[in-house]
Amino acid sequence: MQVEDMRLDGNAAAGTLREIFALDVTAALAQCACCGTVAPMGALLEYGHGMGVILRCSSCEAAVVRIARTPGWIRLDVSGIAFLSIPDSPASA
């Protein structure tokens, strides 16, 4: 099985993201800090594994969001996001 077959969309991480953010961020627009591409978080490429989630840019494959679970902690690295625009109602999405 190819690693490419394993990848999902950022949408698949929506439940985990809702544990962290007060709003749904899968429709939010994230600008990749590496290449500047702007895309909905739900359209990022998700690579899940036992300990957490990595969301990668669909253009340059840089890690945009990293979420790791360790006992008692959720650890979030969003240094791959230069700017995040979050719709505050479904109608704006």
Next chain:
Amino acid sequence: MIPEVSTTGLTPPRLEWRVATVARVHDETPRARTLVLDVPGWPGHRAGQHVDVRLVADDGYQAQRSYSIASAPESTSVALTVERLSDGEVSPYLCDALGVGDGVEIRGPIGGYFVWEVAQGGPLFLVAGGSGIVPLMAMLRHHAAALASVRAGIPVRLLYSARTVDDVIYREELAALAAMPEVRVSLALTRDAPRDWAGFRRRIDRAMLEEVGWPATEMPNAFVCGPTPLVESVATQLVELGHDPSRVRTERFGPTG
């Protein structure tokens, strides 16, 4: 003057696990079963959203999976259609062990990207592989629940690939939907087809997308769902055919096909 606090933003409640009760079960195909759940306090959902399902063993071991919602937002219950994966941890339990009256832990609705509402308009081009039909069925049911005058302005084309005719989920309902003037359903069977089969007998390819889909000039909203290889090849081909990538939304189900 003190500015008023904006009240336009919906602030959804924290995502919490709830115990849903199985109200009905229905076998769609030999490998897929629909569970109709009563969920106390369900806040409603949008077509295309999913729920997380959590199973907890007696020793505390937990397994969690995401399942798309099949029912329309207009429905008061929540229907999930689950494909049984023979080596799965969760789907065999949901398909074989869970019965009417049993409880199951879910949280949702989840996701705001792979969703479609009537207000987003059309035309709509839905492409599914296997159980990828499930969230698209919620969109079709949502569309069917709209006023006829609204529906008339939102033509829909569905292209759905399955292994054999017996693997076609919602077969009768899709045939009924296809009788509506604004809905066209095209089926592709990839492994085995009856002798009198009038649909496609191959995997979804670029020629098929051109033949049954909308031209890019119609600016359809496209939703593609299924196994990751199918979703990626269809999305790439749609963009090659001139569709705006921002109008091609995908939901990859992973390697299962």
